[in-house]
Amino acid sequence: MLETLNAGAALFLTPQAVGLTAIGTxxxxxxxxxxxxxxxxxxxxxxxxxxxxxxxAGMGLLIGVFVGGSCGGAISAILLRIPGTPxxxxxxxxxxxxxxKGRAGDAIGIAVAASAAGGILGGVLLVAGAPxxxxxxxxxxxxxxxxxxxxxxxxxxxxxxxxTLKGLLAGALGMxxxxxxxxxFSMGYRFTFDSYHMLNGFHIVAIVVxxxxxxxxxxxxxxxxxxKAARVEAMKPSLRGIRLAxxxxxxxxxxxxxxxxxxxLPGAGGxxxxxxxxxxxKGLSKxxxxxxxxxxxxxxxxxxxxxxxxxxxxxxxxxxxxxxxxTTAVLLGAMLILGFFPGPALFTEQPDVVGGIFLSYxxxxxxxxxxxxxxxxxxxxxxxxxxxxxxxxxxxxxAIGTFALQSSIFDLWVMFGFGMIGxxxxxxxxxxxxxxxxxxxGPIVENNLRRSLLISQDGLxxxxxxxxxxxxxxxxxxxxxxxxxxxxxxxVAARR
Amino acid sequence: MVMFALYFFALSAFxxxxxxxxxxxxxxxxxxxxxxxxVLGFALAVTAALSFVFEALLSVVLPRGRWxxxxxx
Numbered sequence: 212m213l214e215t216l217n218a219g220a221a222l223f224l225t226p227q228a229v230g231l232t233a234i235g236t237x238x239x240x241x242x243x244x245x246x247x248x249x250x251x252x253x254x255x256x257x258x259x260x261x262x263x264x265x266x267x268a269g270m271g272l273l274i275g276v277f278v279g280g281s282c283g284g285a286i287s288a289i290l291l292r293i294p295g296t297p298x299x300x301x302x303x304x305x306x307x308x309x310x311x312k313g314r315a316g317d318a319i320g321i322a323v324a325a326s327a328a329g330g331i332l333g334g335v336l337l338v339a340g341a342p343x344x345x346x347x348x349x350x351x352x353x354x355x356x357x358x359x360x361x362x363x364x365x366x367x368x369x370x371x372x373x374x375t376l377k378g379l380l381a382g383a384l385g386m387x388x389x390x391x392x393x394x395x396f397s398m399g400y401r402f403t404f405d406s407y408h409m410l411n412g413f414h415i416v417a418i419v420v421x422x423x424x425x426x427x428x429x430x431x432x433x434x435x436x437x438x439k440a441a442r443v444e445a446m447k448p449s450l451r452g453i454r455l456a457x458x459x460x461x462x463x464x465x466x467x468x469x470x471x472x473x474x475x476l477p478g479a480g481g482x483x484x485x486x487x488x489x490x491x492x493k494g495l496s497k498x499x500x501x502x503x504x505x506x507x508x509x510x511x512x513x514x515x516x517x518x519x520x521x522x523x524x525x526x527x528x529x530x531x532x533x534x535x536x537x538t539t540a541v542l543l544g545a546m547l548i549l550g551f552f553p554g555p556a557l558f559t560e561q562p563d564v565v566g567g568i569f570l571s572y573x574x575x576x577x578x579x580x581x582x583x584x585x586x587x588x589x590x591x592x593x594x595x596x597x598x599x600x601x602x603x604x605x606x607x608x609x610a611i612g613t614f615a616l617q618s619s620i621f622d623l624w625v626m627f628g629f630g631m632i633g634x635x636x637x638x639x640x641x642x643x644x645x646x647x648x649x650x651x652x653g654p655i656v657e658n659n660l661r662r663s664l665l666i667s668q669d670g671l672x673x674x675x676x677x678x679x680x681x682x683x684x685x686x687x688x689x690x691x692x693x694x695x696x697x698x699x700x701x702x703v704a705a706r707r
Numbered sequence: 708m709v710m711f712a713l714y715f716f717a718l719s720a721f722x723x724x725x726x727x728x729x730x731x732x733x734x735x736x737x738x739x740x741x742x743x744x745x746v747l748g749f750a751l752a753v754t755a756a757l758s759f760v761f762e763a764l765l766s767v768v769l770p771r772g773r774w775x776x777x778x779x780x
Binding site: 260263425429432435598599600602603604606607608610611614615618620623624627630631634 | 708711712714715718719723727730731734735737738739740749750753754757761765766767768769770
């Protein structure tokens with residue numbers, strides 16, 4: 212473990228990597244603070260920029276945005292009673308009442324300190340847990356990798372809020388999108404329609420930017436009321452919140468553990484962990500703690516949990532190559548473009564890269580603490596900017612970033628097409644995350660399935676002849692049964 | 708989305724520097740901003756700022772159309 216960190220230090224401790232991690236954290240905080248945007252949008256918007264710098268520096272930038280964005284949502288939740296991100300919705304319960312009591316500075320300080328501390332604890336679990344999981348996963352051969360990919364996709368689809376069937380359909384669309392281009396095995400062309408633009412398939416960045424950023428902007432424009440600037444009073448940085456947050460040590464550690472656990476489960480996400488840890492903290496509190504009326508412990512519980520979720524989510528992403536949610540799916544896509552191949556082999560062949568990623572994650576949480584407290588006046592200023600000015604800027608960033616990938620106007624049209632798909636899916640209440648995860652896991656599943664069949668003597672029987680693959684098969688079966696049961700239950704409930 | 712599609716055609720024909728300000732103006736107007744001086748100023752400022760960041764700082768080549776302008780950076 213220490214060797215990995217030591218090897219990573221050589222890569223990470225450069226002015227560019229450390230500087231970009233700090234910049235990423237700051238941008239993440241700012242983007243997360245803007246209602247409607249969040250860590251996913253931040254990572255999506257900065258992904259093209261990350262491809263133009265050193266590999267670890269690029270990952271540092273994106274991980275900084277991931278960490279900063281997960282905390283930034285708390286700022287608008289506390290000041291405006293609008294959670295900047297869904298994961299900050301739980302912070303609103305106690306954050307806004309505390310701000311209404313004239314303690315907005317304390318509330319933000321507590322949120323930032325708890326986020327940073329929770330994130331660092333999540334990082335410790337990441338550093339300890341990911342190598343263990345990766346070491347176990349070295350036993351995986353093509354049959355296990357096939358089923359692991361299917362498990363990842365099923366888990367995301369099953370826990371989709373919209374509906375399991377919709378989640379599965381979205382995942383299937385993602386897998387179909389991934390088949391476009393040149394087949395790795397036969398070198399034949401699939402769905403290219405004789406266009407040389409499509410020989411390499413669709414670029415994942417164009418897909419992600421279209422699905423999430425473009426469709427979100429279209430919905431924000433359609434929502435109206437964009438010229439209104441929020442009324443937020445000027446504030447000065449205060450260090451008192453940090454002291455107050457660390458006064459809730461037990462709550463902080465417990466919430467971070469809950470967050471990291473939920474983060475490591477594909478599909479669970481920061482909002483589930485934040486609400487769970489809030490419920491646990493409230494359940495263990497005394498009446499006089501005043502949960503729901505501005506309790507400091509409530510903010511500590513939710514913020515520590517949601518940032519620890521980031522560390523937890525990186526465990527399966529790095530060690531198995533299975534993303535935990537849409538944001539880690541985009542991070543996984545970024546790693547693939549940057550030339551890292553997450554999975555057990557990454558830990559044995561490129562321990563310096565793994566160490567660099569660990570360090571950038573921990574460093575971004577340290578930056579979060581410093582920047583989040585010092586730059587409070589900047590967040591207040593940002594919240595006053597009307598959306599009418601942010602939307603064209605974001606759309607321009609989408610277009611420039613996507614074009615810059617391959618200097619291709621075709622990529623802009625791909626982004627546009629997926630933007631339309633994103634809008635249609637949102638209108639029909641279909642989840643978008645399974646499309647991205649299907650696009651990333653599709654080739655892993657397909658290539659390993661074909662390798663499995665090539666090495667198998669008995670066709671598909673190879674999947675039940677090996678203990679680990681059989682176990683994964685059983686898990687997949689249980690996930691499908693669980694999905695069916697959930698579907699039946701919701702259908703019955705709808706009839707009543 | 709129609710404006711976005713038109714913007715891509717404009718990028719192909721005129722390049723980033725000529726195609727972008729009208730797009731930003733159109734989106735700002737669509738978002739409800741009616742003070743034309745502010746619309747125009749913001750469009751020009753954001754176009755120049757992003758051109759500087761991407762072309763000068765990150766060495767990213769922005770779309771060049773048939774009637775493209777070249778900036779010093």
